[in-house]
Amino acid sequence: MSIAPSQRAAGPTGYPFVGVFPRARRDPLGFFMECARCYGDVLSMRLGPRQVYLLSHPDHVRHVLQDNARAYAKGPPATRVRGLFGDSLTVVDGNRWRQRRRQVQPAFQPGQHAQFASVVTLATQEMLERWRSLAEGSEPVDAVTEMRRLTQTIIIRACFGDIATAEIEALGHSLDVAVGHVDRRLWSALGWLEIPTLAAGRYRRALRAIDAFVSQKVREARRTTPPPGSLLAALLASPGAGEPVTDADLCDELKAFLVAGQTTTASALAWTWYVLSERSAVRAQLEEECRTLFGGRAPGVEMLPRLDYTRRVIEEVLRLYPPTWLTARTPVEDDTLAGYTIPAGGIVLLSPYVTHRHPAVWEAPEVFDPDRFTPARAAARPTLAYFPFGGGPRHCIGSAFATTEMQLIVASVAQHYRLALARGVSVIPAAGLTLRPSPALPSRLHRLCAG
Numbered sequence: 001m002s003i004a005p006s007q008r009a010a011g012p013t014g015y016p017f018v019g020v021f022p023r024a025r026r027d028p029l030g031f032f033m034e035c036a037r038c039y040g041d042v043l044s045m046r047l048g049p050r051q052v053y054l055l056s057h058p059d060h061v062r063h064v065l066q067d068n069a070r071a072y073a074k075g076p077p078a079t080r081v082r083g084l085f086g087d088s089l090t091v092v093d094g095n096r097w098r099q100r101r102r103q104v105q106p107a108f109q110p111g112q113h114a115q116f117a118s119v120v121t122l123a124t125q126e127m128l129e130r131w132r133s134l135a136e137g138s139e140p141v142d143a144v145t146e147m148r149r150l151t152q153t154i155i156i157r158a159c160f161g162d163i164a165t166a167e168i169e170a171l172g173h174s175l176d177v178a179v180g181h182v183d184r185r186l187w188s189a190l191g192w193l194e195i196p197t198l199a200a201g202r203y204r205r206a207l208r209a210i211d212a213f214v215s216q217k218v219r220e221a222r223r224t225t226p227p228p229g230s231l232l233a234a235l236l237a238s239p240g241a242g243e244p245v246t247d248a249d250l251c252d253e254l255k256a257f258l259v260a261g262q263t264t265t266a267s268a269l270a271w272t273w274y275v276l277s278e279r280s281a282v283r284a285q286l287e288e289e290c291r292t293l294f295g296g297r298a299p300g301v302e303m304l305p306r307l308d309y310t311r312r313v314i315e316e317v318l319r320l321y322p323p324t325w326l327t328a329r330t331p332v333e334d335d336t337l338a339g340y341t342i343p344a345g346g347i348v349l350l351s352p353y354v355t356h357r358h359p360a361v362w363e364a365p366e367v368f369d370p371d372r373f374t375p376a377r378a379a380a381r382p383t384l385a386y387f388p389f390g391g392g393p394r395h396c397i398g399s400a401f402a403t404t405e406m407q408l409i410v411a412s413v414a415q416h417y418r419l420a421l422a423r424g425v426s427v428i429p430a431a432g433l434t435l436r437p438s439p440a441l442p443s444r445l446h447r448l449c450a451g
């Protein structure tokens, strides 16, 4: 029997006005997983003021992100994060997005990688040096905070060159306040209202501080020589797309890098230490690979293609704990998927967290198994069954940077330290702006012989 094209997908019913919002808010991951299990690959529900469609099959993800990408815009959900991302590549649509992407892309060309890798290596060595005294103490460190500090230092130096530690700490603090505020408000019932609370005041001050910092760096770079090898220098040198890049454009893009380039990588790394702490056989094999390849030295970027097991572990971490666990699109005109109408203006939700557990693609999806990412098994899967970095024309512009960064950090740390989650701590994934371990990862640092 064929399904009439106008049919609306089934889904959970909710309360008047708010729909399923209270249920989704209580446990977003559990709720979306349950919805996909009960209602299938295309489901419809009212989430707060909007009708949303959760699509979980890889073919539908491919349809929205890749095959029919022109018919989908970022739309209203992007406005919820505009404070952090400004009018950057991450949120704009249509011709404006196409022009921006052409302007920004050269900053992420492979030629930039060696410089970026040296920033990563230096910041990681500094952290390992600092850990020497911490490893001797009796207090555990929080791996979430450590990874956030590290990835902040890296992205700030990658953007602006070698800047003073005090400046990094001040900017890092403002980023923490701003990101934390948006993170908390994403699932707040009044999240879309600007209520003048103390927290909102702190948020606005943090945004002003980030703006002031970034604008000053852009002005200095225009006046003198931009920091060699930095993303700022690369943006200024970009041939662009026929339009000059204004200072305001530059500031927005750099602010977006500061947020998108750090929160995601920090979450992925924190989850990696969690997984390694819980699975001694995986940890032993990863440590062995890093020791054999690098012999206690800082890994060079040219050696990364030889990291096989470590790469697979990171890929499997991104499958089970994708930092960008949810992304949204709005069809600009009515679309039809698997016989269901997705009306213009509706919100389509795609969740790597859900699709990465789709039972038609992933066997025993909750089991941590790096061998899912052997080349043969990866090639046998449908496109976009795995999409931690998105897909299609708007796939993550920093994915190669992030992958290099994570591999270098894991390979450096695993040769010198073992992070053991403190006893009796229970950790759950918190689904906010990114998917991070909550409430924290108090971990004991054990120094290994090579350290």
Ligand code: HEM
Pocket: 089, 090, 091, 101, 256, 257, 260, 261, 262, 264, 265, 268, 322, 323, 324, 327, 328, 387, 388, 389, 390, 391, 393, 394, 395, 396, 397, 398, 399, 401, 402
């Ligand atoms: C583990 C690390 C990272 C993950 C998981 C990640 C994930 C993603 C995803 C899923 C998207 C697509 C969102 C969508 O389709 O709505 C995206 C886009 C983007 N990412 Fe990343 N990202 C990471 C690291 C980075 C880094 C290091 C940078 C920059 C330094 C970056 C900059 C961006 C930008 C600018 C976009 C917007 C691209 C566009 O719309 O054309 N990301 N990222």
